[in-house]
Amino acid sequence: MSLRSRITARIGRLVLGRTMRKGLDLRALRRMPDRLTFPFRRDGFDPVAQIGELREQTPVARLGDFFGRGVWLVTGYDDSRGLLADGTSFSNDLGQFVSQEGRSAEEQIGGLGMTDPPLHTTLRRYLTPEFTKRKLARLEPLIEGIVAAQLDVIEAQGPELDLVSDFAFPIPFEVICELLGLPVEDRERFAGLGVARFDLSQGGVGSFGAAAASREFLIGAVARQRDEPGPGLIGGLLTEHGDELDDVTLGGIADGVFLGGYETSASMLALGAYLVSRTPAARELLLADDESADRVVEELLRHLTVVQVAFPRFARVDVPLPDGRVIASGDVVGFSLVAANRDPKLVDDPDTFDPTRAPTRHIAFGHGLHRCVGAELARMELRIALRELVRRFPDLHPTAELDELEFRKLSAVYGVASLPATLAGVHSSV
Known part of the structure; x- marks a missing residue:
């Protein structure tokens, strides 16, 4: 490291230390430095050219310094799997970058993706049994019912629709509400808390604010169910582990499920519906059998990878x-x-x-210790929702070209604001 670089890093560490002592942290950042935003940008469905060039030249690249710390980006597949699997050399504790002083319980940083063992191990122990294949099998009829009901709504109001607001968002929202066990009267207030969590256009201000709002809501939901547990995940964990879990901890666990299962599934459904509707082979395979449908889903997950960047890691050594x-x-x-x-x-x-590609060992759900615990649920939602969309409306097609769509400019979860489509000839499922 040059003398100038050492001086810059030293100044950065002093600035970081002072800002943390003053209670200022990443939450106060109004925008991300431009040099760090390109991993969140795309050209349609594809990464920007800069990403591919970087992967070809330096699959593990140092982008520079930020607050006195080196910032690296890993773009290569083998390098990503290797480093993501290293749970010893790296930490996921975002708290070191975010001052907790003076923060309410709702504003504290935590959750599976931002914690290390042993806390991570403890939290995951509560969730893992809820996401086994056996447990998820009982959700299949529920998801099928939610999808069918939403397709009924689409058919009744057709032939024009928005694949985002009429299809992609309502379905995972209802699934996650049913999974968590939120009563109907709570759902309207709960809606809309997802998108802002991943919006990085205002630095940390918007995303951390939205995180506090959803955590506050779910901590309240836990408190309301503590005396009379509901039928969902919140109620189940209260019944089995209520003496071990306080409202804040369980609210944080529920928030992690919401964080990982709502916005990501909605974006996958919207962008997946666009691709499937324009790919005859994908539509045929979705309707053929479960194995063929699963192949389509795996290729959609690999190709779209809507979670663009994994939770950041910090080198311990x-x-x-x-x-x-x-x-x-x-x-x-x-x-x-x-x-x-x-x-x-x-x-x-x-x-x-x-869609005919053999399934790959993609890392759309991450890899290693922090791989998404709800991966199988996400796959099930995608398979059921896209298959039934194609079956019910075989002539559905988008009415906007790719370059006409308004994609999110700077978001950890890639998506589109609106996706107009038409049913053309409607084929009833009755």
């Missing part, structure tokens, strides 16, 4: 790289999941959506 460079202790490491899933080392012709 110096981590040497094969080329002799070192990720220094304290450095921040980001992982471009979409870049890794478009790596030619994973598949041939990676930028093409090919």
